[in-house]
Amino acid sequence: MxxxxxxxxxxxxxxxxxxxxxxxxxxxxxxxxxxxxxxxxxxxxxxxxxxxxxxxxxxxxxxxxxxxxxxxxxxxxxxxxxxxxxxxxxxxxxxxxxxxxxxxxxxxxxxxxxxxxxxxxxxxxxxxxxxxxxxxxxxxxxxxxxxxxxxSDVVMLMVAENMRVALLTEHVPVSEIAQYVTKANILSKLKILHASLQKDFGVDKPKIAVLGLNPHAGDEGLIGNEEETIIKPAVKEAKQQNMLVFGPYSADAFFARGHYEKFDAVLAMYHDQGLIPFKSLAIGEGVNYTAGxxxxxxxxxxxxxxxxxxxxxxxxxxxxxxxxxxxxxxxxxxxxxxxxxxPLRKMSNMIVANAQDEVIKEDAE
The missing domain is CATH 3.40.718.10 (Isopropylmalate Dehydrogenase)
Known part of the structure; x- marks a missing residue:
């Protein structure tokens, strides 16, 4: 050729x-x-x-x-x-x-x-x-x-040099967000995100963080119970399916303290929860990628x-x-x-992004 x-x-x-x-x-x-x-x-x-x-x-x-x-x-x-x-x-x-x-x-x-x-x-x-x-x-x-x-499903994934932020819900009115926060939806997005990180970004064992829906990730049920009844069970099941998934994390502290740097991607529950920190903290120009x-x-x-x-x-x-x-x-x-x-053949056509993702992965570990 x-x-x-x-x-x-x-x-x-x-x-x-x-x-x-x-x-x-x-x-x-x-x-x-x-x-x-x-x-x-x-x-x-x-x-x-x-x-x-x-x-x-x-x-x-x-x-x-x-x-x-x-x-x-x-x-x-x-x-x-x-x-x-x-x-x-x-x-x-x-x-x-x-x-x-x-x-x-x-x-x-x-x-x-x-x-x-x-x-x-x-x-x-x-x-x-x-x-x-x-x-x-x-x-x-x-x-x-x-x-x-x-x-059956896709993931809106925002990509920059230093972070990747995926969305559980996209252009949904705030008053309707909670109805889309289901265990099935979270698992679907996590599976697509996990596969995309491997196939599209060259991350062998991707680490994914999941954010909570409520302030302080629900504060153990004091401020909403979606974290306890939906998000934590979804994270647990994702781990059982051999995915390195962690959370739910309180969104404000997660971004303010730079925890996103330890993960290959973050799954946010709704548009502004993910897009505001992405556009504020992303290094370089952001790109919207449709995973799945x-x-x-x-x-x-x-x-x-x-x-x-x-x-x-x-x-x-x-x-x-x-x-x-x-x-x-x-x-x-x-x-x-x-x-x-x-799998034994050297992938000579793998680009520099692969090596960069490997560095990110090793730093997270």
Whole structure:
């Protein structure tokens, strides 16, 4: 197999057409070195790319248009035209056009992912309101991908250099969180997280911390009983299934005292419990990874940023980190599959992330 064919084909959805998605893609892929590591495919249209190329005129961005995956140029950026019609782009405005074409791009990208035409997908931010339709009745990318790939469960996993935070519940109203805190749900998330840490991040024996739902992790039942009746039994059963799972921990002290540094991942009970400390303490740029899918999907850890859309001000660091994380995981999965076929063979294609995770694991022990 040639070197060119070994590079993963990575797809990019444009997100809300009036948001910062295409600007992020252009800025991230403009560095010619990106084609040394992957074959980029943007799911949008030539006209939409050209519109935002004018927003960042100081960047030299070239591409080739394709309609057939067999004609991808491995040394160039490829634009897969998802629509041909003229579309009125109005940066910063929340309207039906932005949502309609965000969904069209997403549908084409996911189809390519399912059919194996691309090995990973990086999704630009959508607006959860204007993308709603008969074809998209979900609270975000994660539940949509779960449904499309027909898997029983997935995990929203936030990844940074120094921490990984998974969520038991995602975009759920605070008043409804407790009803999702069940032993079955916790065990499901832990199994997916454990498997992903091994297969996608190269952690041989992952250590996972579980946070409590209530203040002070319930204070032995004085402030709620979910820890005693649900979370502790789930942790116990996970240990019986040969997973290194610990907790529940009081969320405030756990992050304030740096205990997260001793674990390979943390399972938080709800969105803000995990995302606030992640965005406050993460070193480097955060990436959102959907664990539990048969395919690879990453995204930046921010939204559409309508307030700066079309102004050339968007910071692309999280997006480019999401791109490289997708490439890393693609290589990691290849190495993991090879290891399972032949555990005695040295996995020469394992990337530096594997060694870094081993250091984290040894420090935790």
């Amino acid at each position: 040639s070197h060119e064919l070994q590079k993963p084909v990575v797809g990019f959805t444009c997100g809300d057409l009036n948001g910062i998605g295409i600007e992020l893609i252009i800025k991230s892929l403009a560095d010619g070195r990106i084609t040394e590591f992957c074959v980029p495919v943007i799911f949008a249209s030539n006209k939409s790319i050209n519109f935002y190329r004018k927003v960042v005129p100081d960047i030299n961005f070239s591409y080739q248009a394709v309609k057939d995956f067999s004609r991808l140029n491995p040394k160039q950026i490829n634009v897969f035209n998802c629509w041909e019609e003229e579309v009125q782009i109005t940066p910063g405005q929340l309207n039906d056009i932005g949502g309609k074409y965000a969904l069209l791009s997403l549908q084409q990208g996911v189809q390519a992912l399912k059919e194996g035409n691309i090995q990973a997908l990086v999704t630009a931010p959508i607006h959860k309101k204007n993308i709603q339709s008969e074809a998209f009745n979900y609270s975000g990318h994660t539940p949509y991908l779960k449904a499309v790939f027909e898997v 899918l048969p395919a690879i999907r990453t995204s930046p850890d921010h939204g559409t940023a309508f307030d700066i859309a079309g102004k050339g001000k968007a910071d692309h660091n999280s997006f480019i980190e999401a791109t490289y994380k997708a490439i890393d995981i693609a290589h990691m999965r290849l190495g993991y599959a090879e290891m399972r076929r032949n």
